[in-house]
Amino acid sequence: MITIDAMMVCLDLSDIDEKLVAFSRSICERLQVRKVYFVHNIRLYELADDFREMLGDIDLSQEVEGNISDIVAEQFGNTADYEILVSEEPNTEVILADLVKRYGINLTLLGKKMSDKSTGALGTKLLRILPCSVLVFPETASFNVRKVLVPIDFSDTSVHALRLSKELSDQLGLQLEIMHVYRLPTQFFPLISEAEAVKKAEEIVKAKFADLQKRQREIAGVPYTLVRAANKSIAERITLHLEKGHHDLLVLGLKGNNPLPSLSLGSVPTEMYNTDIHIPLWLVYSGEVIKKPRG
Template sequence: MIAIDSMMVCLDLSDIDEKLVAFTRSICGRLQVGKVYFVHNIKVYELSEDFREWFGDVDLAGEVEGNIHDIVSEQFGNAADYEVLVSEEPNTEVILADLVKRYKVKLTLLGKKTSIKSTGALGTKLLHILPCSVLVFPETATFKIEKVLVPIDFSDTSVHALRLSKNLSDQLGLQLEILHVYRLPTQYFPLISEEKAVRKAEEIVKGRFAALQKKHLEISGVPYTLVRAAGKSTAERIRLHLDKGKYDLLVLGLKGNNPLPSLSFGGVPKEIYNMDMHIPLWLVYSEEVIR
């Protein structure tokens, strides 16, 4: 059973905040969540001189906290125990990473605006530094989650994400599917038949799936699809498959191969994060990686 002891929700005082708080309520209604921390950091040094001249020594942190409490009261209610945390630090990423460690946060909910409205630079920094799994909620996403896609590359990281997704799907009655994107050694064409190469590649991958299912019996009944990259990146193929299959959640495992200063975020997850997605993206670290 999946339970979240503590969860952090990052708010930025924009229109997406109400959606994030309401989505958090939806999560608490479906999963066991111990405590939720609604957080915002005020970069005081970014306040203009005009602001200081007009408002003087106003208790900005108190005003922001009151505003967040209003949103939480309206959109979240008493769905779970919660606390509002407002800080005034120059570096948002560092203070949020510190909160994750201090309160042993297992999952952070992060909103994402479309590329027209935002560069997503802060989100990218947070994904590099936060020592916990992250659920990215695009402003165009809905709360309905019924169909889940988990791309895997047979690494321990992706297998962890798959097993976690299977647990989640069983718990909530979701439809789970697996995707694997493979590539052919095109430098050897036309020395070998492309058709023969495809057949051989899929034969090898199916053998790896059979071995994986034998090792982890709980995923033996999960359907999988093999897709050839064929001139596109793995992330692009995943995106095309998402649009075709009408999924509601994408789950990706993250690797932790960079112990200093934090964990590792790159490659396929980074490319997908930078796309304008319309469904939530769950980026999963295993407990072993975080430790």
């Protein structure tokens, strides 16, 4: 059973906050979550001088906490034990990373606006620096999750994401599909025929799947799809498959081979985060990765 000891919900005082808090409630109703932290960081240096003067003696942190309390009371209630944390630090990503370590956060819930409303720069920084799994909830996403897609590249990271997806699917009665995107070494064309190259590549990948199913017997019955990248990136192929298959959740493993978090995200998760998909994106760090010492 998937148990989340501590979940952090990052709020930005925008319209997406209500949806994010409501989604956190949905998570707590489906999974065992022991503690939820609703957090917001006030970057005072971004406030104009005339606005600061207008505030006068008003305790901004207290006002923000009151606003968040109202949203939580309406959208979350007493679904799980929770705490509201409001800080005033110049660097939001650093303070959030500190909270992850201080409170033993397993999962961070992060809202995401569409690209025409936000650059997503802070979100990308958070993905690189937070030493925990991140569940990204787009503003257009639904709470109703029935079908899960987990792309894998046979690395330990992606296999961990697959195991979590299988456990999640079994626990909640979801439909799970595995996907692998492969590329052909086009520099050898026309020395060998394209059809022969495709056949050989798929034979190799199917052999890898067979070996994986022997090692991870719990995923033996999970259907998988092989997709050729062709003239598109892996992320583009994943996006097209999501649209075609009407999936409700995408799960990806976060790379963790490098001890420096800033170098461990991986290109596919980054590209998928920056793509306007309309379903939640669960970016998974393995427990082993989280516990690795940071250099």
